[in-house]
């Protein structure tokens with residue numbers, strides 16, 4: 001099966017015979033590695049954030065282990081996101097349709113997606129998650145290095161560390177909120193998890209949520225190659 005063609009007869013759901021490849025195995029591995037890093041990073045970060053959450057250090061073998069592991073998980077998240085970035089940056093570029101879509105956001109939020117402008121591979125909200133996660137990960141890495149006592153204690157002043165802790169915490173909290181929205185969106189639109197688990201979606205899913213992308217694929221199956229790397 002060519003990964004970028006619309007395939008007949010390989011049903012994900014009975015009655016919906018058209019199946020479209022959306023993510024390669026490598027892209028899904030990259031995504032879930034990034035997602036796992038973020039969850040572990042949030043748990044270990046929250047454990048160090050407030051005494052009431054200190055019990056979470058139990059998951060990482062105690063306080064000092066949590067403190068030692070947390071920055072390394074951060075580097076893992078950074079690498080994972082860089083992989084996603086190079087795979088997906090092109091398809092997340094802004095198009096004029098995104099502006100029209102944003103203006104009608106309230107229509108989307110009350111569940112009338114059928115009245116929204118036709119969407120390409122990603123909608124405005126998905127693109128916003130993509131770019132904001134990138135910005136916040138950069139901010140977290142930069143501020144995290146300033147407060148990484150084990151290696152960089154000597155290079156920064158106490159004042160710089162205080163600012164860095166504040167910036168690091170705010171960025172982390174915003175990031176956690178964005179990921180909650182991302183996961184909610186993935187669960188809310190039925191069939192979206194299948195995209196990231198099996199790599200495929202139904203024609204019906206594409207018609208409902210990414211009709212412009214479906215039309216592009218129907219007109220030219222190679223349109224799925226609109227990314228830096230094929231079919232991702």
Ligand code: HEM
Pocket residue numbers: 022031034035036038039081084088092122126127130133179182183186192193194195196
């Ligand atoms: C923690 C649980 C997570 C779940 C359940 C989840 C679920 C999903 C699903 C189902 C998709 C496919 C959406 C579609 O094809 O329309 C997706 C796409 C994506 N996810 Fe996640 N995700 C999670 C965490 C993350 C994290 C932590 C990041 C980044 C730091 C991330 C970045 C992305 C990116 C870049 C895409 C491709 C969409 C785009 O490029 O705009 N995800 N996710």
